[in-house]
Amino acid sequence: MKKGIIIAGIASIVFFTSIIAAVLSSTNSIGDSDADSHSNNSSSSSSSSEQLSTASASNAVSVDVVMPTKSSRPGCEENDACYIPSTITISRGESVTWKNT
Numbered sequence: 102m103k104k105g106i107i108i109a110g111i112a113s114i115v116f117f118t119s120i121i122a123a124v125l126s127s128t129n130s131i132g133d134s135d136a137d138s139h140s141n142n143s144s145s146s147s148s149s150s151e152q153l154s155t156a157s158a159s160n161a162v163s164v165d166v167v168m169p170t171k172s173s174r175p176g177c178e179e180n181d182a183c184y185i186p187s188t189i190t191i192s193r194g195e196s197v198t199w200k201n202t
Contacts, residue, residue: 162191162192162195162196163195163196163197163198164189164191164195164196164197164198165197165198165200166184166185166186166189166197166198166199166200167184167185167200167201167202168183168184168185168199168200168201168202169182169185169202170202172184
């Protein structure tokens with residue numbers, strides 16, 4: 102009985118590991134295709150694109166989102182006060198810092 106449970110557990114781990122690997126692989130290929138499309142659309146040299154990526158990295162934005170006291174209680178959504186600001190938009194490479202008050 103225990104041997105069957107162990108084999109089933111190992112099979113589950115292998116199955117879920119393959120799913121995770123497939124998701125990560127597709128995510129990486131999406132990022133790679135985005136990078137390829139940007140570099141293919143550019144008529145600049147590789148050194149120019151390196152300068153552009155360095156400039157983009159130095160202009161990265163960080164957004165702070167504050168979770169006020171008692172925001173976990175029901176009712177904060179009525180006046181849109183669960184998170185301040187309640188809506189943000191970020192781009193690739195930007196970061197969000199969540200702060201409790």
